[in-house]
Amino acid sequence: MNLETVLSIQRLTKNFGKLCAVNQLDLEVKRGQVFGMLGPNGSGKTTTLGMLMGVTHPTSGSFTWFGEKPSHLTRKKIGAVLEHPIFYPYLSGQKNLELNAMIKGADPNNIPKVLEMVELSSRKNDKYRTYSLGMKQRLAIASALVSDPIILILDEPTNGLDPMGIAEIRQIIKRIAADGKTIILASHLLDEVQKVCTHFAVLRKGKLMHSGPVDDVGKGEETVEVMAFHDDLSIYLQEFVGSASIKREDGLYQVMMKDGFHSQDLNKFLFENGIITSHLVTKKKSLEKQFLEILSEAH
Amino acid sequence: MSLLHLVKVDLKKMTSYRTFWVICGLYFVTLGFTTASGMEILKWIAGKFQDFGSEININRIPLYHFPDIWQNLIWVSGLFKIVLSIMVVISITNEYQYRTLRQNIIDGLSRWELMLSKILMNVLLSLMSVGMLLVIILFTGLIYTPDLAWADIVTGSEFLLAYFLEVFAFLSYALMLGMFVQRSGLTIVLLLLSNMIEAIIKLNVFRFGIENSFGWLKQFFPLESITNLVPLPFPRYAFQEIQDSVSMVAVLIAIGWAILFNYFSYLRLKKADI
Ligand SMILES: Nc1ncnc2c1ncn2[C@@H]1O[C@H](COP(=O)(O)OP(=O)(O)O)[C@@H](O)[C@H]1O
Ligand SMILES: [Mg+2]
Numbered sequence: 001m002n003l004e005t006v007l008s009i010q011r012l013t014k015n016f017g018k019l020c021a022v023n024q025l026d027l028e029v030k031r032g033q034v035f036g037m038l039g040p041n042g043s044g045k046t047t048t049l050g051m052l053m054g055v056t057h058p059t060s061g062s063f064t065w066f067g068e069k070p071s072h073l074t075r076k077k078i079g080a081v082l083e084h085p086i087f088y089p090y091l092s093g094q095k096n097l098e099l100n101a102m103i104k105g106a107d108p109n110n111i112p113k114v115l116e117m118v119e120l121s122s123r124k125n126d127k128y129r130t131y132s133l134g135m136k137q138r139l140a141i142a143s144a145l146v147s148d149p150i151i152l153i154l155d156e157p158t159n160g161l162d163p164m165g166i167a168e169i170r171q172i173i174k175r176i177a178a179d180g181k182t183i184i185l186a187s188h189l190l191d192e193v194q195k196v197c198t199h200f201a202v203l204r205k206g207k208l209m210h211s212g213p214v215d216d217v218g219k220g221e222e223t224v225e226v227m228a229f230h231d232d233l234s235i236y237l238q239e240f241v242g243s244a245s246i247k248r249e250d251g252l253y254q255v256m257m258k259d260g261f262h263s264q265d266l267n268k269f270l271f272e273n274g275i276i277t278s279h280l281v282t283k284k285k286s287l288e289k290q291f292l293e294i295l296s297e298a299h
Numbered sequence: 300m301s302l303l304h305l306v307k308v309d310l311k312k313m314t315s316y317r318t319f320w321v322i323c324g325l326y327f328v329t330l331g332f333t334t335a336s337g338m339e340i341l342k343w344i345a346g347k348f349q350d351f352g353s354e355i356n357i358n359r360i361p362l363y364h365f366p367d368i369w370q371n372l373i374w375v376s377g378l379f380k381i382v383l384s385i386m387v388v389i390s391i392t393n394e395y396q397y398r399t400l401r402q403n404i405i406d407g408l409s410r411w412e413l414m415l416s417k418i419l420m421n422v423l424l425s426l427m428s429v430g431m432l433l434v435i436i437l438f439t440g441l442i443y444t445p446d447l448a449w450a451d452i453v454t455g456s457e458f459l460l461a462y463f464l465e466v467f468a469f470l471s472y473a474l475m476l477g478m479f480v481q482r483s484g485l486t487i488v489l490l491l492l493s494n495m496i497e498a499i500i501k502l503n504v505f506r507f508g509i510e511n512s513f514g515w516l517k518q519f520f521p522l523e524s525i526t527n528l529v530p531l532p533f534p535r536y537a538f539q540e541i542q543d544s545v546s547m548v549a550v551l552i553a554i555g556w557a558i559l560f561n562y563f564s565y566l567r568l569k570k571a572d573i
Contacts, residue, residue: 050572053404053405054404054405055401055404055405055572055573056572056573057570057572071409072404072407072408072409072412073407075404075405075406075407076406076407080405082401082405084398086397086398086399086401086402087397087399087402088312088316088397088399089397090315090316090317091312091315091316092315095311095315098311099308099311099312100406102304102307102308102311103308103403103406103407103408104406104407105300105407143406
């Protein structure tokens with residue numbers, strides 16, 4: 001099936017003075033995807049989304065929504081919450097949504113439905129400033145949904161929430177995705193992206209490191225370099241269920257691992273068979289390992 | 300988006316905001332009370348003087364008589380616009396503080412529409428001031444003028460247009476200040492000091508005797524141009540010459556500034572990452 005492209009980004013760049021927050025980014029999001037933008041704090045996720053939503057001026061590069069040049073009219077078809085929920089603190093949740101609906105040109109009759117969806121109906125007449133963080137995040141999702149948009153953009157929607165709140169938000173996102181909406185979700189949690197997304201891209205210091213289906217995350221073989229003072233080492237290496245192939249180079253064994261097997265599995269196997277390795281190094285890492293390393297980098 | 304819809308968007312932001320009602324209430328009540336009751340206060344003062352044995356004939360000072368009443372009351376009303384401008388400052392600096400301008404744009408307003416909604420709100424507030432004053436002037440003028448003549452009623456009503464421009468230009472200035480400074484406290488302080496700052500600048504520019512040859516340039520200063528729309532009327536009761544009609548030059552200069560203030564605001568909004 002030839003999927004319709006919803007968002008197409010070409011060489012998008014944003015500099016803040018000397019700092020390059022987004023660097024020559026290329027991306028494509030297709031209809032129906034739940035697309036994760038994964039990267040550590042400061043990797044340029046919010047800046048990218050800010051450019052896509054017209055609040056941050058790109059330094060260079062371009063993007064199209066639905067194949068059109070972006071304008072405020074295309075933005076009305078998108079529901080987006082960037083970074084933090086933003087509302088008028090002195091207005092009630094209901095009044096805030098009425099204002100969002102007015103700006104988006106949405107039917108105000110949608111408001112009860114979206115409030116119900118995020119379970120805020122009972123608190124809708126309370127002022128926004130009295131809401132808990134979880135309620136604010138949920139109201140933000142409601143406001144993004146009020147115009148029944150084709151695309152939903154959520155930026156770290158579970159940030160700062162307790163495990164209960166996180167589970168609730170993820171449930172809501174899954175329900176919305178099941179409705180067939182395209183979702184772009186920015187997150188610094190691999191686990192979150194794996195749990196909710198179908199596709200994802202990894203950003204690091206504003207640069208695209210990887211993009212593809214989420215199913216690929218566990219893939220990508222590791223190569224492990226091993227040496228031990230044991231005569232039957234090569235036999236044991238061949239016997240290990242995780243070995244795909246074995247080569248001998250410069251007096252060391254290079255073991256290519258099958259998907260899902262890691263150096264520690266091999267080490268454990270050898271140890272259980274009475275072999276103590278004198279040398280064991282992971283040469284090439286699985287994708288998951290690479291991402292976790294990227295995500296744990298301080299910026 | 301239609302202009303009406305843009306006004307409604309801004310009204311929606313304000314009409315559930317208590318501070319808005321407090322400040323607007325304060326403005327319209329004090330404005331209305333002061334302008335409508337001036338004659339009664341004068342009578343009361345005259346009565347007090349009478350108690351002490353001196354006679355003041357307040358009808359000899361035709362403060363509330365057509366056509367004088369137009370310029371008199373409108374000049375006094377001009378003093379109150381500072382209250383309204385504080386409301387405008389709060390409305391725009393709030394949006395920066397809460398970052399709601401950012402969400403408005405994300406939700407699909409263009410920067411131009413946002414600007415227009417703020418400008419239209421200023422037009423609305425100016426029109427309300429003008430409407431209120433028109434009613435008060437007609438009422439009190441009809442009550443207090445001894446020999447009514449149609450020609451007298453109409454003469455001087457041009458000040459109402461000048462008043463609209465005076466309020467609108469000043470609110471535009473307040474809006475611009477708010478958009479550049481973005482913090483409410485600092486903006487309000489700057490707003491209150493604006494006239495003084497302009498006076499100091501004028502003093503420094505026009506010294507060393509260039510006053511004589513270049514003094515005419517003073518009318519081009521922004522705040523002075525707003526003040527010049529409605530000249531101080533009261534010296535005429537001390538038999539001094541005053542300007543008792545609206546100067547076309549003053550109107551053109553003030554319109555120029557009103558356009559510039561709003562244009563600078565728009566440039567600021569357009570260029571900035573929000
Ligand atoms: N308005 C700004 N001015 C200067 N630097 C900024 C601004 N916004 C973001 N940055 C910088 O750009 C980088 C990317 O930030 P951001 O897009 O918020 O990352 P993320 O959302 O992935 O955490 C960070 O180093 C941040 O400090
Ligand atoms: Mg961010």
